[in-house]
């Protein structure tokens with residue numbers, strides 16, 4: 200388990216930003232799938248504050264998941280990304296491929312899957328992202344694959360429809376096979392609320408086998424965890 204531990208959530212975001220910057224400097228095109236929720240805000244704010252460091256024209260953005268809401272809804276991952284990043288940096292509009300949360304979920308899952316199939320390089324008949332950024336919920340979910348919908352980890356579609364276990368909110372999500380087909384998977388996990396699940400995944404406990412984040416991490420050879428000391432507090436020192 201490749202762990203990059205930083206003292207704070209801000210320095211974790213900065214560490215991941217420098218990882219992305221190095222990747223962008225090393226290749227002409229980078230296909231990156233973004234996670235949503237609140238953790239990415241610090242990353243986007245850091246990238247915005249250091250916008251001159253990034254060759255934006257090389258970056259092609261997608262999302263690993265999106266809530267089934269309008270793009271200007273306060274719940275929208277696209278809206279959050281636009282507020283903290285897209286509206287502030289010179290990323291060409293044509294490089295941005297948002298999931299249309301306003302569409303009927305099943306139809307959008309097919310549409311977005313076809314977009315990915317037609318836009319990204321393919322391997323094993325699946326689109327290949329250079330980097331997929333993922334968060335992890337305090338229940339061990341990742342993207343919008345929740346523990347009660349583990350079938351999405353094995354679904355043979357490129358995208359599926361998930362359901363938030365408390366709110367019942369529908370979400371479009373990349374499926375497990377699509378995520379695992381990426382060249383590199385980067386988890387960005389900060390805060391004390393994640394420490395129990397993170398240490399269970401690190402220790403590979405029986406319980407952790409039910410966490411979608413653990414399934415994704417165990418099924419890939421190039422997974423990097425960008426975490427802060429609060430999230431890593433229960434992991435024994437190296």
Ligand code: 6PG
Nearest residue numbers: 235236237238334335336341342
């Ligand atoms: C979403 C995310 C989701 C998120 C985790 C962690 O749409 O909410 O993609 O998988 O990454 O829930 O969320 P926080 O960063 O808010 O803790």
